[in-house]
Amino acid sequence: MALFDRFKKNGGDAAKEAAEKVEDAAESASEAVQEAASEVAEEATEAVEAAAPVEAPDPGTYRKVHISPGARGWGNGLDVKPEAGKDLVYSVTGGGIHPVAQRIADLTGGKAFDGFKSKADFHEIAVAVIDCGGTARIGVYPMKGVPTVDIHGASPAGPLMRFINEENFVSGVGVNDITVVDE
Amino acid sequence: MTVKYETTVTSVGSMAVEFAAEGILVFFGTDAPEELHDFAILHEHTPNDDDVVSGDILEIGGVEFTVTGVGDVANDNLRNLGHLVVKFNGLTETELPGEVSVTGGTAPGIEPGTLIRIKG
Numbered sequence: 001m002a003l004f005d006r007f008k009k010n011g012g013d014a015a016k017e018a019a020e021k022v023e024d025a026a027e028s029a030s031e032a033v034q035e036a037a038s039e040v041a042e043e044a045t046e047a048v049e050a051a052a053p054v055e056a057p058d059p060g061t062y063r064k065v066h067i068s069p070g071a072r073g074w075g076n077g078l079d080v081k082p083e084a085g086k087d088l089v090y091s092v093t094g095g096g097i098h099p100v101a102q103r104i105a106d107l108t109g110g111k112a113f114d115g116f117k118s119k120a121d122f123h124e125i126a127v128a129v130i131d132c133g134g135t136a137r138i139g140v141y142p143m144k145g146v147p148t149v150d151i152h153g154a155s156p157a158g159p160l161m162r163f164i165n166e167e168n169f170v171s172g173v174g175v176n177d178i179t180v181v182d183e
Numbered sequence: 184m185t186v187k188y189e190t191t192v193t194s195v196g197s198m199a200v201e202f203a204a205e206g207i208l209v210f211f212g213t214d215a216p217e218e219l220h221d222f223a224i225l226h227e228h229t230p231n232d233d234d235v236v237s238g239d240i241l242e243i244g245g246v247e248f249t250v251t252g253v254g255d256v257a258n259d260n261l262r263n264l265g266h267l268v269v270k271f272n273g274l275t276e277t278e279l280p281g282e283v284s285v286t287g288g289t290a291p292g293i294e295p296g297t298l299i300r301i302k303g
Contacts, residue, residue, distance in 0.1 A: 095263050115216040154279065159205055
């Protein structure tokens, strides 16, 4: 118990670590340990802000989502709904498909796509997800008519700034800023 | 000084030339999606270990510039994507989080084969 108390106090990273330990502890199945474990696991979940599970749409169908700017983001938000032949959620981010792109794909029924690994045409892209600090990518996709979601809280800037507007760009977006729109 | 990063330019996009005229060099690794090639100076990226920090020397085709400011996401961009945005404005706080500011005032000439080094 002392171990879990310590983890609970530390929160944050310690909570994540604790959640891993919790899995082991649960196996050993003492009731008291399990009780403490569930408390710690709850904290761990909060710490990583896990997105609430939502069932994927039926295969071959698509759902509309609203993507809101994050607390430090820019824009009014975008509605995105993939359609057949234009259903790629195009991640142009470091380190593979970004969790925000994956979340948009999961909720809409679109296909998460790594722009650094494979090639796609603009007409196939429903939405682009970038981790741009404000100079280049921020303008390239809006210029090409692709709705663009920036993970970073960048405002329109850079040489292509004139192409960026509230109709095609939103920034500071995290996984919890994406909500399904009932139609 | 040790070399933190070294790479050779493989191509310079048509729009990248216009950016350069505004004092901005936009680099991307050759893996960058095709739609970025027009806007970018492409190069053979090898992920670096050491972060770029103020006081480092950026060498472009043998011409040296001193790094005056490094944006919050500039090092992630470089390491993950070979993406580097250089402005020759000498600011200690970059205008945008993706940028690296250096001395110099104007961007130097750059073409396929130009050697880029960062030393610190």
